Every structure is written in C-alpha cells, then in structure tokens.
Amino acid sequence: FLVFALVIWPLWIPFSILLLEKVIVKKRILLLLLSTGILVSVYFGFRLITQSIHAGVVEYHISYYTGPRTRALDIAGIFYFITTFISPLVSSVKKMGYFAASIALTYLITGLFYQHFMISVWCFFEAVTCSAVFFIILDLHKSLTSPDLVEA
Numbered sequence: 259f260l261v262f263a264l265v266i267w268p269l270w271i272p273f274s275i276l277l278l279e280k281v282i283v284k285k286r287i288l289l290l291l292l293s294t295g296i297l298v299s300v301y302f303g304f305r306l307i308t309q310s311i312h313a314g315v316v317e318y319h320i321s322y323y324t325g326p327r328t329r330a331l332d333i334a335g336i337f338y339f340i341t342t343f344i345s346p347l348v349s350s351v352k353k354m355g356y357f358a359a360s361i362a363l364t365y366l367i368t369g370l371f372y373q374h375f376m377i378s379v380w381c382f383f384e385a386v387t388c389s390a391v392f393f394i395i396l397d398l399h400k401s402l403t404s405p406d407l408v409e410a
Contacts, residue, residue: 260377264299268294268342275348278349319379320377321374321375321378351394352394353393360387
C-alpha cells in the first residue's frame with residue numbers, strides 16, 4: 259500500500275495527465291511536474307527501504323509510521339501535494355479541474371480531521387475521487403469519437 263501511495267501515485271498522476279495533454283506549453287509544465295514527482299518518489303522509496311515501517315489500527319483508522327519526521331519529509335510532502343494537485347489543474351482536458359478540486363478538498367478535510375492518519379484516510383478519499391477520473395475519461399472519449407455535427 260505504501261509503495262503505491264508514496265512512490266507510484268506522485269508519478270502516475272502527472273504521467274497519465276501528460277499522456278492526455280495536447281497543448282505544448284502545458285506538456286512542458288507537466289514534464290516539470292513529472293520530474294518533481296520522480297524526485298518525490300525516489301525520496302519516499304528510499305525512506306521505505308531505509309526506515310522501520312509500522313502500521314497499526316488506532317481509533318479505527320490505519321496509522322502508518324514511516325520513520326522520524328524530518329524537514330526533508332515535510333518538504334517532500336509539500337512537493338507530493340504540488341505534483342498531484344497542480345497536474346490536473348494544468349490540464350486542458352475539460353473537467354480535470356474537478357479532479358484537482360477533489361484532491362485539494364479531501365486533503366484539507368483529512369488534514370483537519372484525520373491528521374494522524376493522513377496517509378490512509380487521504381488515500382481512501384483519493385481512491386473514491388478517482389472514480390471521477392473514469393467519468394472525465396469517458397467524456398473525453400465521447401468527444402473524440404462522436405462525429406462533429408455540421409449544419410448542411
């Protein structure tokens with residue numbers, strides 16, 4: 259779970275949105291965000307390998323201990339959020355802004371009410387909001403495959 263949440267997710271979001279992007283300037287921004295995501299993933303991957311990781315149930319939530327909190331961890335967390343939030347915000351794909359808003363809203367709710375369970379609760383929220391991406395892609399597919407209506 260932690261590999262997906264901390265290593266794959268900051269790569270997958272900007273990469274998948276980059277694949278959908280058609281505007282060159284936005285592609286360049288997404289490449290920068292993907293590069294940031296790569297650095298974040300490497301950092302979190304390194305922590306997962308070198309730190310003693312523990313998971314337990316506390317107050318009916320999964321609590322993860324991923325090593326001592328450091329300044330580097332806090333900075334990586336900020337870049338994690340930037341990478342996953344800004345990527346859909348940059349996208350020219352219609353409705354991708356809704357996905358960005360859901361990321362920000364669920365992050366805020368989790369931070370306010372479930373701060374000690376941030377990894378597990380926010381990832382739960384994101385798994386649910388990712389269903390919105392399905393509808394965004396479905397809408398995009400419809401717009402690409404439907405014939406243009408032209409008046410005669």
